Amino acid sequence: MATILITGGSGLIGSALSKVLLAKGHRVHHLGRTVRQVDGIHTYRWDLRSGFVDPACLESVSHIVHLAGAGIADRPWTDRRVDELIESRTGSAHLLLRTVQAKKHPITAFVSAAGINYYGAITTDHVFTETDAPGTDTIARISTAWETAVDEWMPLTRVVKLRTPIVLAQHGGAFPKLAMPVKFGLGAALGSGDQWMPWVHLDDLVRIYERVLFNSTMSGAYNVNTTDTVTNKVFLKTLAKAMGRPFFLPNVPGFLLRIALGEMAELLLRGSRASNARLLGAEFQFQYPELGPALENLMGT
Numbered sequence: 001m002a003t004i005l006i007t008g009g010s011g012l013i014g015s016a017l018s019k020v021l022l023a024k025g026h027r028v029h030h031l032g033r034t035v036r037q038v039d040g041i042h043t044y045r046w047d048l049r050s051g052f053v054d055p056a057c058l059e060s061v062s063h064i065v066h067l068a069g070a071g072i073a074d075r076p077w078t079d080r081r082v083d084e085l086i087e088s089r090t091g092s093a094h095l096l097l098r099t100v101q102a103k104k105h106p107i108t109a110f111v112s113a114a115g116i117n118y119y120g121a122i123t124t125d126h127v128f129t130e131t132d133a134p135g136t137d138t139i140a141r142i143s144t145a146w147e148t149a150v151d152e153w154m155p156l157t158r159v160v161k162l163r164t165p166i167v168l169a170q171h172g173g174a175f176p177k178l179a180m181p182v183k184f185g186l187g188a189a190l191g192s193g194d195q196w197m198p199w200v201h202l203d204d205l206v207r208i209y210e211r212v213l214f215n216s217t218m219s220g221a222y223n224v225n226t227t228d229t230v231t232n233k234v235f236l237k238t239l240a241k242a243m244g245r246p247f248f249l250p251n252v253p254g255f256l257l258r259i260a261l262g263e264m265a266e267l268l269l270r271g272s273r274a275s276n277a278r279l280l281g282a283e284f285q286f287q288y289p290e291l292g293p294a295l296e297n298l299m300g301t
Contacts, residue, residue, distance in 0.1 A: 002108075003027040003060040004213065007092060008067030009041070012172035013113065016206045017065065029057055031068070048091050053099045061105070063213050066112040066150065068092045073174065077138060077264045085142050090149035097153055107157040111212055112150040114161040116198055116225060116274055118143040121266040123195045128274045130163070130221040138263055147221070158219050160212045163274070165198035165225040167205055168288075170298050179239060187240045187247050191254035193233030195271040198225035201288035201297070211284055218282055223274040228290045232271070235291065242295035 004021055008014050009030035018028045022040055030043040031053070037043070044057035070088040075081050093112070100107060119128040120135020134144040143163075153159050167173045181187050200208075205224060212218045230238070233251075240247035257265040288294035 001025045001027065002062045002214070003029065004063045004065060005029045005031065005057055005061045006065045006067060007031045007096070008069065008113075009043070009065075011067060012167065012169055012202070013205060013209070014065070014067045016169075016202055017209050020206050020210060027060065029059075029061060031057055046095070048088065048095060051095060053095060055099060055103055058100065058103060058105045062108045064096065064100075064107055064110045065209065065213070066093055066096070066110065069113070069146070072115075072139070072142075073264060073267065076262050082138060082142065086145045089142070089146040093146075093149040094152070097156070100156065107153075109158045109160065109213060109216075110150070110153040110156075111160045111162070111209060112146075114147055114150070114163045114221065115139065115143040116163045116165040116223060117267070118147065118163055118221075119272060119274065121270040122272055123192075123270045124272050126272065128223070128272060130223060130278055137266065139267060158216065160219055161221045162205075162208060162212070162224045163221055164205065165200055165274075167202050168199055168294055168298060169202035173202075175298075178236075179243070182236060182240050182243055182245055182247070185245050186249065187236050187245060188249040189233035189236055189251045190257065191232070191251065191269040193231060193236075193251050195232050195269060196229050196273045197232050197235045197271055198223075198229045198274055199235070199291065199294075200225050201286075201294045204286050204288055207287070208279070208284060211282070215282065222279045222282075223276050224279060225274055225276055226286050226289050226291075226294075227276060227280075229273045230291055232268075238291050239295055242292065242299045 006014050028041050031046045032043040035045050044054040046053040117139040120137050120140040134140050237247045254269050
């Protein structure tokens with residue numbers, strides 16, 4: 001059995017992944033601001049600002065999963081906030097790399113979260129593949145800097161980057177916020193409603209992480225969205241159906257969202273499709289390939 005070190009292990013993805021790994025007999029270490037031992041997981045202290053990492057976190061570790069990073073939509077995108085979003089991802093990857101190099105500790109694989117918005121928050125008929133160039137807007141700059149920092153691990157070990165869309169989960173992440181208006185019968189498409197919304201069910205995402213961790217043939221970037229990418233209007237209409245709620249209100253004007261959220265509104269108002277052919281080519285099969293059943297699972301219907 002392996003020992004896996006997870007940064008951001010207390011978050012949505014990290015918590016779910018940790019439970020699955022533990023259930024299969026693996027050991028799991030977390031990195032966090034406070035030392036603790038909970039549910040068989042030891043959390044070792046690290047501090048990005050001071051550059052401190054408890055070197056004991058690497059004890060017996062063979063694989064690292066990098067999920068740490070400030071919440072993309074938690075606060076308005078001021079210049080300072082954008083710098084924080086970048087540094088929380090790149091600085092943590094660099095700090096871990098320096099620690100591993102200093103201890104000359106062998107690592108079998110370094111698996112990192114990444115963003116499907118690597119290609120930019122744009123709406124286009126083009127279906128992006130992993131070989132497409134990155135976008136040039138703010139979210140693409142954040143994603144590109146993130147992946148560049150992760151790529152610095154390549155001389156040391158196998159590196160995998162999972163370009164992740166909206167994650168469908170009952171609790172945590174962006175989905176509950178998106179579902180709240182629909183729950184109260186106030187669901188409405190955002191802007192034109194024609195922007196694409198790539199997505200993945202949390203259970204499938206955890207299975208993808210598990211697959212790439214232990215499959216030595218998988219490396220580089222993977223788009224991890226399902227094939228069933230729909231528009232914003234179709235997504236919300238399908239969600240309303242799964243929740244048994246009406247969906248009849250006019251679209252929310254884009255300019256109102258831009259006034260309220262600034263540039264961050266583009267994450268809601270724009271979106272493209274991404275091909276998951278590379279992931280499927282690695283013989284991964286989604287448990288929830290279609291939106292309707294995925295939403296029904298979350299709603300318990």
